[in-house]
Amino acid sequence: ETGVTQTPRHLVMGMTNKKSLKCEQHLGHNAMYWYKQSAKKPLELMFVYNFKEQTENNSVPSRFSPECPNSSHLFLHLHTLQPEDSALYLCASSQRTSDTDTQYFGPGTRLTVL
Amino acid sequence: GQNIDQPTEMTATEGAIVQINCTYQTSGFNGLFWYQQHAGEAPTFLSYNVLDGLEEKGRFSSFLSRSKGYSYLLLKELQMKDSASYLCAVRDSNYQLIWGAGTKLIIKP
Numbered sequence: 001e002t003g004v005t006q007t008p009r010h011l012v013m014g015m016t017n018k019k020s021l022k023c024e025q026h027l028g029h030n031a032m033y034w035y036k037q038s039a040k041k042p043l044e045l046m047f048v049y050n051f052k053e054q055t056e057n058n059s060v061p062s063r064f065s066p067e068c069p070n071s072s073h074l075f076l077h078l079h080t081l082q083p084e085d086s087a088l089y090l091c092a093s094s095q096r097t098s099d100t101d102t103q104y105f106g107p108g109t110r111l112t113v114l
Numbered sequence: 115g116q117n118i119d120q121p122t123e124m125t126a127t128e129g130a131i132v133q134i135n136c137t138y139q140t141s142g143f144n145g146l147f148w149y150q151q152h153a154g155e156a157p158t159f160l161s162y163n164v165l166d167g168l169e170e171k172g173r174f175s176s177f178l179s180r181s182k183g184y185s186y187l188l189l190k191e192l193q194m195k196d197s198a199s200y201l202c203a204v205r206d207s208n209y210q211l212i213w214g215a216g217t218k219l220i221i222k223p
Contacts, residue, residue, distance in 0.1 A: 004156070042118065042213040043157075043201070056210075090156065100145065100164075103211065105156040 003027040004106035006091050012112045013081065021076040021109045023091030031096045032074040033103065034066060037088040049074065050096055081113045116140045118214035120202050125220045126192055134187045134200050134217045142207020148176050148187045149201040151216065157201055160187070189219075197221045 003026045013019050025032060034046040048056035049068040063085075065077040074091055088110050092103040117139045126132040138146070145164040149157040161169055163178035163185060175188040187200055199216040206212055 040122070040215055042215045043203075043211075045210065100162050101205075101209075102147065102159050102162060104159065105149075107156045110154075 004091060004093055004104055006089075006106035006109055008109060009107065010110045010112075012114065013078070014114050015081060015083075017081075018077070018079040020078065021089055021091075021111075023074040023076075023106055025072055025074075025091075025093035025104075025106075027093055027095075027104060029093040029095045029104075030071055031094045031101075032068060032071070033092040033094075034074065034076050035090040035092065037090055037108070043090070047076075078111075081111075083113050086111055086113045116206060116212045118202055118204060118212055120200075120214040120217045122215070123218045123220065125222060126189075128192055128194060128221055128223050130192050131188065131190050132192060132219065134189075134202075134219065136185045136187070136202035136214060138183050138185070138202070138204045138212070138214075140183075140204050140206045140212055143180060144205040144207065144209060146176075146178055146185050146205075147203045147211070148185075149203065150198050151201060152198045160200075192221050194221050194223070 005024050007022045032049045036044045046060045047066040052068050063080050067075040088108045090108045091106040094101050094103045120136045148160040151157040161176040168177045173190045178185045199218050201216045202214040203211045
């Protein structure tokens with residue numbers, strides 16, 4: 001059971017394809033995040049949006065392009081990816097004005113780049 | 115640099131108790147989180163510590179010592195469903211979460 005949904009759950013794409021990952025949160029939160037999770041490595045923060053404004057871009061290559069049309073939806077547009085971009089991409093949301101600002105995660109999109 | 119250390123893998127027996135340690139070196143401290151992640155699933159929030167001491171939630175407890183840069187997650191009465199990875203994360207002075215690589219916990223009957 002989760003208040004954060006992600007689609008698709010699995011994606012296989014070639015290096016020349018363009019695809020988009022979608023995230024939706026039903027928790028009324030005001031911040032949303034994209035993370036990359038590779039095997040046996042710590043979660044890597046990619047992008048942060050506070051109140052629909054991007055506040056963090058942790059040196060992510062331009063082949064990843066985020067979009068946040070409103071506080072409930074977040075997209076990650078992908079183009080000309082590399083095989084090393086294969087990973088689990090996780091979306092999270094939080095309430096930045098709360099005491100703990102706990103992040104709640106979606107189930108992720110397992111991306112394979114051929 | 116900032117660093118979170120936790121064991122890569124641990125094995126325990128059903129019904130027993132296990133303690134997963136996490137040590138951290140971060141620029142500032144604004145809270146420590148533990149998450150559970152089953153294979154192929156979302157990380158789910160377990161606990162939050164910002165003050166020294168023990169926080170208990172049913173079979174799970176989390177301890178924090180800020181002076182030692184140390185936390186542990188204690189799991190009691192282990193069940194097979196507790197087999198998962200356990201992630202430790204620290205919020206630094208820039209309010210960013212710094213993550214450990216996770217501890218894979220294997221429960222044997």
